[in-house]
Structure formats: structure tokens, C-alpha cells
Amino acid sequence: MSTGRRLEKATPETWMFPPADGWTHEQVKELDLPFDWELVDGVIVARGQTVPWHNRVRDRLLRSLEDAQCEPYEVLAEQSVRLNERNTPKPDVVVFDAHGQDLWELECVPIQWVVLVVEVVSAGSQQDDRVRKPALFAAAGVPYFWRVEQGADRVPVVHEFWLHREMGTYIPAPEHPVHREKLETPHPFPNSIDLAGLVRR
Structure with missing residues (x-):
């Protein structure tokens, strides 16, 4: 060439x-x-077409994480993450350490800054959100991954995963792998989210 x-x-x-x-x-x-x-x-x-349930859950999760965030973390939705020059996936929500960085100059979030990726599963993204993206982010060393599924009465169910560094894969969080009705976790910073409230009108 x-x-x-x-x-x-x-x-x-x-x-x-x-x-x-x-x-x-x-x-x-x-x-x-x-x-x-x-x-x-x-x-x-x-990227697959999304539906109102997906978008509302993503946006309200974003706000909840923003409310709970502490220094040096930043939270963004639909922001490209740069794994390498040929891979820039765009998670639904990403939490990253922006200490000493100019947020407004970012084109993509460097993968080494990322501490949490959140993917909200929709009909057009099941394979990506359940298989491809967890493998991608685990291989890149991202410590935490949340997969959000639609549960009973459309209330989100959050599957929390931690990186097993020796295996290079995600494992269900030992403390509380599945969150229903309410999400409470200290990682990557303490937060408590009313999951039913994410879809309440």
C-alpha cells in the first residue's frame, strides 16, 4: 500500500x-x-438503534454516578475510549481518572485512565455488551464493568464485574454480583442507586 x-x-x-x-x-x-x-x-x-428504556437508564445512571463521583474521577456518556489506534469503542457510560488532565481537550479517553465501563443492553447490542466488549475491556485492564439488563417491570438489573488480573477476564463481584432494586458498591467510588427510580416517571 x-x-x-x-x-x-x-x-x-x-x-x-x-x-x-x-x-x-x-x-x-x-x-x-x-x-x-x-x-x-x-x-x-x-452502533445499534436504541430505545427509550435504554436511553433513560443510561442517562439516569450517568446522573447518579455524577452525583456520587469524587476527585479525581470524571463520568461521561457515549464517549469514545482509545484502546489503540484502530479501536475506539464508545461505552454507554465511562468513569475515568482525569487527574491533571484538560477534559476539554480530549478526543478519546485513553484506556489507561478508565476505571469503570457501563453497558446498557438493548436488543441490538446483546452480543456486544455481553461478550465482545467485556472481553475487550478486561484485556485492556479496566478494573470494573457493569452490564445493565432489563428486569421484571422494566427495572434495571446491574451485573457487577471485577477484573481478575491474573486471568485477564472479568469475574462476578465477590461482594454482590447482581444488584436488583438498589445498587450499592464502593467501586470505583462509593455510590448507592435506586434502580427502580431510574425508570420511574
Whole structure:
């Protein structure tokens, strides 16, 4: 492949034709497409359509975590995380250590800053949220992962996972692996969330 081709930016006309070794973040970061997407192994992948339940739970979880957050943590929704130059997944919610950093200059959150990833499962994201993304973030060393499923009466159920560093995989949190009605955990900072309240009108 020529050097010129390697340095090309993806455009709305060329994004579906990545170079042989895939697009990089630098090549796609300014790309404007009429759908939400993320970079996976150098390929631009459309993110699944979400429903009001997913969006409300994500947004209210974000607010709850923001209310509980303490220094040096920051909490963002739908923010790209940079694992490497060809992988910038976009978790529903991400908590990261931004000590000494300029938040407003960020393009992507570097993976080494991330302490918690939250994924809210919807019909179009089950395989990603239950299998691919946990494996991806565990391999990258993210300490905590929450998978949020729809439970009885649409009340969210939170599955809390901790990273087993020797195995490089997530294991159910030993203290309280599944949270129903109320989530209480000291990780990555103390928080208590009324899960039923997330869907209350």
C-alpha cells in the first residue's frame, strides 16, 4: 500500500472501504456520518438503534454516578475510549481518572485512565455488551464493568464485574454480583442507586 493511501482520511464516500490494515483513529476522527458509529479493528461499525428504556437508564445512571463521583474521577456518556489506534469503542457510560488532565481537550479517553465501563443492553447490542466488549475491556485492564439488563417491570438489573488480573477476564463481584432494586458498591467510588427510580416517571 502506498504511503499516500495510508495517510488518507476517511470520508462519507470512502469510509466503507478501509485500507488493508484498517482505518486509524487519526484517519476517522473528523468523519461526519448520519449514524452513530465506533472504530472496531480498523473498521467503522454502526452502533445499534436504541430505545427509550435504554436511553433513560443510561442517562439516569450517568446522573447518579455524577452525583456520587469524587476527585479525581470524571463520568461521561457515549464517549469514545482509545484502546489503540484502530479501536475506539464508545461505552454507554465511562468513569475515568482525569487527574491533571484538560477534559476539554480530549478526543478519546485513553484506556489507561478508565476505571469503570457501563453497558446498557438493548436488543441490538446483546452480543456486544455481553461478550465482545467485556472481553475487550478486561484485556485492556479496566478494573470494573457493569452490564445493565432489563428486569421484571422494566427495572434495571446491574451485573457487577471485577477484573481478575491474573486471568485477564472479568469475574462476578465477590461482594454482590447482581444488584436488583438498589445498587450499592464502593467501586470505583462509593455510590448507592435506586434502580427502580431510574425508570420511574
